[in-house]
Amino acid sequence: MLLTELGALLCTVVVLSDLMHRQFSAFDLQIAVWLWFTVLFANFAEALAEGRGKAQAESLKKARTTTMARRQHQGQEQRVPATLLRKDDHVVCEAGDIIPADGEVIDGIATVDESAITGESAPVIRESGGDRSAVTGGTKVISDRIVIRVTSEQGSMFLDRMIAMVEGAKRQRTPNEIALSILLTGLTAVFLLAVVTLPAFGRYSEQQAGQPGAANLSLPVLTALLVCLIPTTIGGLLSAIGISGIDRLIRRNVLATSGRAVEAAGDINVLLLDKTGTITLGNRQATAFLPVPGGSAERLADAAQLASLADETPEGRSIVVLAKDQFKLRGREVSQTHARFVPFTAQTRMSGVDFPARDGAGERRIRKGSAEAMRAFVEHQGGVYPKETAQAVEDVARQGGTPLVVVENCSVLGVIQLKDVVKGGIRERFGQLRKMGIRTVMITGDNPLTAAAIAAEAGVDDFMAQATPEDKLRRIRQEQAKGHLVAMTGDGTNDAPALAQADVGVAMNTGTQAAREAGNMVDLDSNPTKLIEVVEIGKQLLMTRGALTTFSIANDVAKYFAILPAMFLGLYAVTGATRGPLAALNIMWLASPQSAVLSAVIFNALIIIALIPLALRGVSYRPVGAAAVLRRNLVIYGVGGLIAPFVGIKVIDLGINLLGLT
């Protein structure tokens, strides 16, 4: 671009100095004007991409208004401006307060409105301990009271980073961008050389032909040739592509700490995904009632439903729903029956309901729980735990389900099958990833049997059962040692080391502060599946650069065919003729040398404008194999880039001559 500006400047100087000598060339003036337009258009592209981010940054800045914080200091509370807060200060926030800084809830629970950063209007819960303890400066407490330990200094807060990222102020060029600029610089050097040496060749040829002045080697024409040849198109759009890539991420509510991370996402070989919430719906659901031989499924369902009526867990509710769906058993109001509910405890590992003996019916004690607990319960009362039940329990487990045994008094009624429900469409998604060359690894705390069954159902390539955070870290290191790039998502503090180790670590916004600091991206929607979109954006970023570079270089062929014959039209012409042998290279039949040069320059400027939408949107990406993607892009941007300027320059040439601009 610098070279284009210099060229434009040079042409302007030529025009001005001509004016001083009372000469005027409308042709030179037009070249100068169009060169300035080229510079303008390139800057316009960048400004447009940045403009989108700026609007978003403005709204973020509003959230960063100076707030007063209630700092706890030696047991006393004092009001200080948020800017004076330091790391590890403790701050109290009550309903209506703006949280003054990033931090961790160390006491209390509260609902927080995080719409300022996530755009999501529904408030979220933040509480001390656990994985939902992180709060972000600039968000608002809606109810209750929390005490926050400040975890980041002013200026390096989440919101600050976000604004910097959006504004592009801290945008560093990524390794790939640098490698590409090296290529572009090299090409520019070649073309500079080709153009700079051209006058020597031209003058020598004039002399040999005995036709001094037959070649048009004026400074504006040479500059025009140079600017047309150097990759101005991609040069002008390069930063716009980078900015718009980040912008696309932000619009999907993902915040990357660097462009490098986005690019790395495009190169991922291995994806570690948590099972729960990513591959399966959050909770297990009852999918079948399996009665003991001779027993009725309806009785089992009835008992199970009764035992679950008071069970507010998603699993309990799913049992009630399943009984209703399969046997039209309605949830009954059981409070009149003086039923006494037995809640689940970690010690008993069972829950249920007791009906006292009345109306001639004996006492009913219904329990549901894990197989071992129920066997003990039955055998303790002198009942028999049937072999078939043990078999059914094993079968369910092998199929990736969780068995719950239902018992009434001392007899076993049967088994409820609880299953992880794999998200719809996830299998296809993994299929796409495989085509993109990405292996998916499911991580779960389940036992290997269950894990294997779910892995097979979801179509992941590999799984890690009974995985601890250390296992995760070890796995990431192993994959990296094999040369793979690894991405993972996580939210807990114990995920932090793995998030930091992974090449792309996407932390959930609902997660702990430690997780958010460790990862290099934060998903504001806390949707683990989003990683797949991040990968696509990363790939798109590289592809857009590649496609436009190819297009830009392919364009040069046509420009040579426009400008070279124009420069050397009369060279070596036989006596009396105006056209020399090189007129044969004017294969586009451009009207005159001037209009040919002008058309090429105008095309070169306009193509930047024409390609801005593509640069901002990115080239379309389909998850098919590399060879297919390449073939497609080569045809569109390579062959297209070869042909388009021939058509474009010809059309502009016709227009110029229609308007009589030369």
Add this chain to the structure above:
Amino acid sequence: MKRNDWLQLAAYFGVLLALAPLIGSYLAAVFGGAIPRWLAPLKAVEGRIYRAVGTSPDREMRWTEYAIALLWFNLVGVLVLMGLQLTQQWLPLNPAGLPNVAWPLALNTAVSFVTNTNWQAYSGEATMSYLTQVLGLAVQNFVSAGTGMAVLLALARGLARRSASTVGNFWADLVRSILYVLVPLSLVFSLVLVEQGVVQNLAPYQEVTTLEGAKQVVPLGPAASQIAIKQIGTNGGGFFGVNSAHPFENPTPLTNFLQMLAILMLPAAQVFMFGRMIGSRRHAWSLFSAMLVLLLAGLGLALWSETQGNPALANLAPLEGKETRFGVVNSVLWAVTTTAASNGSVNAMHDSLSPLSGLVALFNLMLGEVVFGGVGAGLYGMLAFVVLTVFMAGLMVGRSPEYLGKRLEQREMVLAMIAVLAPCVIILGFTAIALLTEAGRSGVTNAGPHGLSQVLYAFASMAGNNGSAFAGLNANTIFYNLLGAVAMFVGRFGIILPMLAAAGSLAAKKSCPPSSGTFPTHGPLFVLLLVSVVFIVGALTFLPALTLGPVVEHLMLGSRVF
């Protein structure tokens, strides 16, 4: 073209295709240390050389050590060669009593032979004593080819190794390439040549009386040994001034065929050697195919152009300057292969080629001698283009570029760009300087665009380390000798050093296994892409210059004569 012509072409490429993979696997074996039994006696020699130099093949070198050893070795080569030329008058084996060589020519020649260029601004029989030829030029014919091979070996190891800091031992690579490859092949080949009538003696030039009764001096000398290595080692420097157009260098159709075959043999075989070293024969076949496509495209255009006839000659195919003993097709085939393979030996005068086949020869040089190219040099030059190709392909499939599992980053891009651009800068820059100065223009012997082609060709030939000439140019001037020495030096080491640096940085990298998201470096798509990149870089760089040289000359056929 007659049926006989087609048959000869088919025979040529058939034998080449059959032999290249075989020799390639032999090369891979030898450089891996597996010496065949029939060469076992040479192992003792090899060991003695290592002891003399004070090294061992197991002593691995970092790329910097490797490069320094290589540079020292070549510098000493230049000095020794210059010394021989500057003092040959006083040294033995100079039956013709040739005087000492002037220093600009001596420097140019020394650089020329050390860089595997073999540009000859002199006529061998009238300038160089037997001692200079045998002890100086012939020795460099061997070691310059060995040097090129060594660089390729280092680069191949860089690609094959993982997280390594070293790229091999320069001395071992050099010694093995000479001892087990170049010497045995040359020995066999020179015996065949002698049998066919190439001279090999140390006798003084003979004066004979021709049939017309005139007195003529017939130069002799140790030619066969020199010619075998000149072809096998892609050197190309003739023993006699007119190179293989001389009946003592190339006496029969068989020697013509074998010499043409030798031009491409090692450059083609090394592709397969490379494939074995990196463990991908499919990639080797793809590289070979890309080279073959570029070669055949050029050959096709050249043959078409030569058989079209020249309007200025009543539309007859021009025979002036062609190798009339073996026919136009053999002349053109030689011209195309010798310019493609960085060889530079000739059996016809390139000055007399039709404008378009001259263009093909010129363009082959300008592509950077990567269409098979020189021994070692062709492939390591091509790999710089492969780096660019893979980079572009990687971007287009949305993945950071990888080549054979090695991630290509900033450093590799810089090095590849330097390797690709260095010769371009020399060719265009020096040609422009020559055309702008009286010193440069005075060497031109043809008017019109052909003169421009002569100068362009000279610098393309030197920068590409080819050594053939558009024979018209009078290049034995201080201007051309010195500028040429610089051109050859940059054209050689401006590629060797970046490629060795790349070998070092690639060796240090981890290797990631390919996935379906990785762009495959084999198959027709890769070949097409590589061919396009090589062609487009060459075309975009040189189109303006070519337009004012061979292109305009072609367009003027039949309209204007100079």
